[in-house]
Amino acid sequence: MTPFYFGPEERRLFGVLHRVPGSGRGVVLVPPFGQEALRSHRTLRILAESWARAGWNALRFDPYGTGDSAGDDLDVTLAGMASDARLAAAELAAATQARQLAVFGMRLGGLVALSAADAFKAVVLWEPLVDDDVRALGNAGYEHEGFRIAPELRRELRDYRLPTAGLPKRGLLVWNAAARGDRVTQALGGAVERLETRVVPAPPAWNEENDFGAGPIPAAVIDALASWRG
Amino acid sequence: MERVVRFGPGESLTGVLTEPAEPRALPAVLLLDAGILHRVGPNRMNVELARRFAATGHRALRFDFAGIGDSPARTDGLALGEGVQRDIAAALDLVGGQAVVMGLCSGADNALRAAYRDPRVVGAALLDPTVFRTPGWYARRAMQKVTSDPFGALKQLAGRVRKEVAPPEAAPQENRPEMFYTGFQTREEVETHLSAVLARGVSLLYVFSGGWADIFNYPGQLQDNHPSLDLSPVRLHHHPEADHTFSRRAHREVLFAELGSWLAACSATAAGALPRA
Structure with missing residues (x-):
């Protein structure tokens, strides 16, 4: 596990590389936004470790304006996060032998992964925000659970439409409950040739557990993701 | 300027060191983990504080204790409390010289313990530390x-x-610290630490939020906890309007201003009173 900074001087990004020497496979992990990113940090670390054990080079990173990366919350936009995910892909390819790259996104990170998916061979999503949730976040106002939401991000969220073209041929979509994802599954099903959908009942990693500010670690979902053959 | 640092035994601890563009001879600031949240802190508070402190000439280190965030779990078998203090000592070794420690919740108790144990600590800011009902x-x-x-x-x-x-089934336990159990357990234990730290001339800032209202609800309560101590050198702010993690931006701005003002005063005191290492 190697933490480091990468990216241009004006947009320094924090990342943690889980390297698998000799492996040609790699995955970039895009976290959720705001409080959900803090709560799910442990799960994303364990997921990256699990992927590395399964032979995937894994790069976790904080988009600009989040986590340990430069910038602040008012700098966060969907377009910016997608551009950061592409930058992370280039960094992963440069730092390892990985050429078959997948992008993984959780919650809002799922939408970012979809926006950046043209730089990847596969897309993996865990409970991406669905339409109503996206619009709710877009209408949340200036502050949402301890984080400011930039006017540009609010606009992007309010106008957001799931992409129906330019997506990789392979994909995995994981839901903690079947009902929430039906519409997304349907929309992406037409755009991703081989889209596998799994329902793994589990507590959400991005919700607070026991007033600790950190979420639970749903081992069953991590196992399902790490065992995906791609 | 921020850079990743690996330090401690076997470089097992992970942190981010924020360095000022124009370094000055000021104490470094250690920002401690709050509970099991990783080093960026509640609402990313530690990141913002580190950058603000660096802008005023302080080096600031946010880092993860072993087993939290990106620092692997320890393998030396130490108990949690002792392990955390060893990690803080390693962080003090890294930054060198005098330092100020800051923490929220369990981080506050860990900061007071560090000030008690290590003479390099010249100030401690304690946000919602263990306190007892009166x-x-x-x-x-x-x-x-x-x-x-x-x-x-x-x-x-x-x-x-x-x-x-009707006699109660069990005796009430009204003097127990509430909300978390990894920090100080008794008023006497706190007092031992507090009196020694005060005697050494360490600058102390206490901040209590409304999120702590179940155990703290008036500014004089700290003095009432320790009637035998002279707490007049201690700076204390009470923000009943704020929640435990100061999640509202406006509340954080007030908190940041108070921390900045205290840090400036603390640095001036340290420069006058204690030799630099």
Whole structure:
């Protein structure tokens, strides 16, 4: 596990590389936004470790304006996060032998992964925000659970439409409950040739557990993701 | 300028060091983990504080204790409390010289323990540390209930009277620290640390939020916890309007201003009173 900074001087990004020497496979992990990113940090670390054990080079990173990366919350936009995910892909390819790259996104990170998916061979999503949730976040106002939401991000969220073209041929979509994802599954099903959908009942990693500010670690979902053959 | 640092035994601890563009001879600032949240802190507070402190000439280190965030779990078998103090000592070794420690919740208790153990610590900012209820706390809580819900308060009083008539099944434990159990456990333990730290001339800042109202509800409560100590050198702010993690931006701005002002005063005191390492 190697933490480091990468990216241009004006947009320094924090990342943690889980390297698998000799492996040609790699995955970039895009976290959720705001409080959900803090709560799910442990799960994303364990997921990256699990992927590395399964032979995937894994790069976790904080988009600009989040986590340990430069910038602040008012700098966060969907377009910016997608551009950061592409930058992370280039960094992963440069730092390892990985050429078959997948992008993984959780919650809002799922939408970012979809926006950046043209730089990847596969897309993996865990409970991406669905339409109503996206619009709710877009209408949340200036502050949402301890984080400011930039006017540009609010606009992007309010106008957001799931992409129906330019997506990789392979994909995995994981839901903690079947009902929430039906519409997304349907929309992406037409755009991703081989889209596998799994329902793994589990507590959400991005919700607070026991007033600790950190979420639970749903081992069953991590196992399902790490065992995906791609 | 921020850079990743690996330090401690086997470079097992992970942190981010924020360095000022124009370094000055000022104490470094250690920003401690709050509970099991990783080093960026609640609402990313530690990141913002590190950058603000660096802008005023301080080096600031946010890092993960072993087993939290990106620092692997320890393998030396040390108990949690002792392990955390070893990690703080390693962080002090890394930054060198004098330092100020800051923490929220369990981080606050860990900061006071570090100030007690290590003479390199010249200041400690404690946000919602362990504190104990006092008669003054109970009186204010009762008054608050009476004014906000008189009928409910009457019902509760009647319940109390019934309990007095029938002996309780177990003795009440009203002097226990509430909310978390990894910090200080007794008032005496806190007092031992606090009196030694004060005697050494360490600058102390206490901040209490409304999220701590179940155990702290008036500014004089700290002094009432320790009537034998002279707490006049201690700076204390009470923000009943804020929640435990200062999640509202406006509340954080006030907190950041207070921390900045205290850090400047603390640095001036340290420069005058203690030799630099």
